[in-house]
Amino acid sequence: EDQVTQSPEALRLQEGESSSLNCSYTVSGLRGLFWYRQDPGKGPEFLFTLYSAGEEKEKERLKATLTKKESFLHITAPKPEDSATYLCAVQARSGGYNKLIFGAGTRLAVHP
Amino acid sequence: DTAVSQTPKYLVTQMGNDKSIKCEQNLGHDTMYWYKQDSKKFLKIMFSYNNKELIINETVPNRFSPKSPDKAHLNLHINSLELGDSAVYFCASSQGGGTTPRPYEQYFGPGTRLTVT
Numbered sequence: 001e002d003q004v005t006q007s008p009e010a011l012r013l014q015e016g017e018s019s020s021l022n023c024s025y026t027v028s029g030l031r032g033l034f035w036y037r038q039d040p041g042k043g044p045e046f047l048f049t050l051y052s053a054g055e056e057k058e059k060e061r062l063k064a065t066l067t068k069k070e071s072f073l074h075i076t077a078p079k080p081e082d083s084a085t086y087l088c089a090v091q092a093r094s095g096g097y098n099k100l101i102f103g104a105g106t107r108l109a110v111h112p
Numbered sequence: 113d114t115a116v117s118q119t120p121k122y123l124v125t126q127m128g129n130d131k132s133i134k135c136e137q138n139l140g141h142d143t144m145y146w147y148k149q150d151s152k153k154f155l156k157i158m159f160s161y162n163n164k165e166l167i168i169n170e171t172v173p174n175r176f177s178p179k180s181p182d183k184a185h186l187n188l189h190i191n192s193l194e195l196g197d198s199a200v201y202f203c204a205s206s207q208g209g210g211t212t213p214r215p216y217e218q219y220f221g222p223g224t225r226l227t228v229t
Contacts, residue, residue: 031213031214031215032214032215032216033215034215034217034218036220041223042222042223043116043202043204043220043221043222043223044155044202044220045220046217046218046219049215049217051214051215085153087155089155091215091216094168095168096211097160097162097167097168097209097210097211098209098210098211098212098216099157099160099168100157100218102154102155102156104152104153104154105153
């Protein structure tokens with residue numbers, strides 16, 4: 001069964017303290033892995049698409065990487081405004097069509 | 113602004129009532145979705161429409177009925193609301209998302225928080 005597991009569930013960092021979030025997945029025929037950011041009371045905001053193992057994408061303090069079994073979201077020198085829930089999703093097939101399967105997310109809190 | 117919009121933002125109703133949520137996207141996408149996010153924040157797909165055709169219908173009670181009048185709109189009607197229907201419902205859209213093998217990004221609306229009392 002296609003599955004996405006994110007860890008840790010919650011992460012508390014001091015401003016400037018770099019860390020990584022993990023997303024491990026099992027899916028038959030990965031067609032893409034996505035990272036989203038979700039702020040309280042808002043919809044998920046698209047961050048990155050990764051397609052093949054070894055691929056990396058960067059945006060400001062965030063860098064996403066992909067291996068054959070997992071993806072990491074590295075946060076370098078985070079700021080309080082990086083506080084949010086980060087969601088990972090994989091694109092899988094369902095009855096011949098595509099769908100996204102989401103993990104439960106990692107709640108990140110960055111304190112000054 | 114180009115975006116995915118939903119109405120209403122909040123919906124409070126009693127058990128047994130019927131309610132609708134509306135979604136519109138002006139991104140020119142051909143595929144739209146409904147997701148449910150429960151109290152544990154798990155985001156799970158309910159339905160997907162590609163060019164107005166229903167292509168994904170997950171295990172959802174048949175009290176939930178989606179309707180896509182055109183590619184830019186997707187509505188969700190819920191009959192005989194139950195306490196367990198309380199959740200946040202998100203609409204999303206993407207270009208592609210049917211059978212294409214390439215990855216496609218989905219863009220989400222702000223959500224509708226449904227509370228059934």
